[in-house]
Amino acid sequence: xxxxxxxxxxxxxxxxxxxxxxxxxxxxxxxxxxxxxxxxxxxxxxxxxxxxxxxxxxxxxxxxxxxxxxxxxxxxxxxxxxxxxxxxxxxxxxxxxxxxxxxxxxxxxxxxxxxxxxxxxxxxxxxxxxxxxxxxxxxxxxxxxxxxxxxxxxxxxxxxxxxxxxxxxxxxxxxxxxxxxxxxxxxxxxxxxxxxxxxxxxxxxxxxxxxxxxxxxxxxxx
Amino acid sequence: xxxxxxxxxxxxxxxxxxxxxxxxxxxxxxxxxxxxxxxxxxxxxxxxxxxxxxxxxxxxxxxxxxxxxxxxxxxxxxxxxxxxxxxxxxx
Numbered sequence: 537x538x539x540x541x542x543x544x545x546x547x548x549x550x551x552x553x554x555x556x557x558x559x560x561x562x563x564x565x566x567x568x569x570x571x572x573x574x575x576x577x578x579x580x581x582x583x584x585x586x587x588x589x590x591x592x593x594x595x596x597x598x599x600x601x602x603x604x605x606x607x608x609x610x611x612x613x614x615x616x617x618x619x620x621x622x623x624x625x626x627x628x629x630x631x632x633x634x635x636x637x638x639x640x641x642x643x644x645x646x647x648x649x650x651x652x653x654x655x656x657x658x659x660x661x662x663x664x665x666x667x668x669x670x671x672x673x674x675x676x677x678x679x680x681x682x683x684x685x686x687x688x689x690x691x692x693x694x695x696x697x698x699x700x701x702x703x704x705x706x707x708x709x710x711x712x713x714x715x716x717x718x719x720x721x722x723x724x725x726x727x728x729x730x731x732x733x734x735x736x737x738x739x740x741x742x743x744x745x746x747x748x749x750x751x752x753x754x755x756x757x758x
Numbered sequence: 759x760x761x762x763x764x765x766x767x768x769x770x771x772x773x774x775x776x777x778x779x780x781x782x783x784x785x786x787x788x789x790x791x792x793x794x795x796x797x798x799x800x801x802x803x804x805x806x807x808x809x810x811x812x813x814x815x816x817x818x819x820x821x822x823x824x825x826x827x828x829x830x831x832x833x834x835x836x837x838x839x840x841x842x843x844x845x846x847x848x849x
Contacts, residue, residue, distance in 0.1 A: 639775040643776075
């Protein structure tokens with residue numbers, strides 16, 4: 537599959553995401569925030585970083601970039617979209633995903649190998665995992681506290697839209713330990729931890745993140 | 759030039775870690791009696807021409823679309839015509 541990885545001014549993890557896409561067995565296509573078309577890709581990854589310097593709110597300016605107009609339209613038609621960290625923030629600002637991400641409750645940047653449970657394996661990004669599977673993936677964020685009103689939290693839990701949860705100590709004050717969510721349709725997924733940093737034995741905590749990138753093929757042939 | 763001011767505040771039920779940090783710093787500096795601090799943002803928009811209802815309606819739209827995130831923040835809009843016309847009063 538052709539997987540687009542968007543680079544915004546201030547993106548940090550776009551090259552790692554492209555590499556993870558290739559290791560996952562796909563062709564990585566570089567997309568630029570100013571692009572007005574998606575170059576025929578089958579899926580899109582919004583990588584981590586500090587797009588537009590996190591000015592105003594994380595993801596608030598990126599959400600209105602030309603490429604995001606295309607991404608929002610394609611997502612509405614069912615294209616798989618994965619937002620990692622800052623990408624997750626952009627998807628929440630775009631209202632493609634419920635909730636918002638605020639500053640960590642302990643006010644410090646968190647950087648650690650994080651244990652997670654994968655709670656929804658019906659998305660095109662998580663189909664390679666088994667429900668409840670425990671994985672360890674790098675987490676690094678300053679504004680990763682997932683918040684939403686109680687009604688929204690009840691709804692997304694009831695609809696199975698919680699994709700991943702933190703295990704052990706809550707690293708950033710996220711409500712109900714939510715680390716990742718999906719939209720109602722399941723094609724759009726946001727995740728605060730970084731699976732693209734956990735795809736090779738050589739670096740990081742292991743290869744537990746690879747499933748996010750190999751899942752696409754499994755989903756396509758399902 | 760008239761100014762339209764948009765004040766954005768985190769919703770009461772949303773944790774405000776920055777406000778908490780300020781609250782924690784005050785007693786260390788000897789300022790007592792403050793029991794809570796909420797930190798928000800203030801936008802001063804200079805507009806060309808008169809502030810008509812249409813202009814205000816547009817500012818409300820800007821505030822709800824870009825300046826605030828309605829999931830976590832509330833905003834208020836008011837016109838501050840005193841800012842530009844009268845010399846600043848220095849305390």
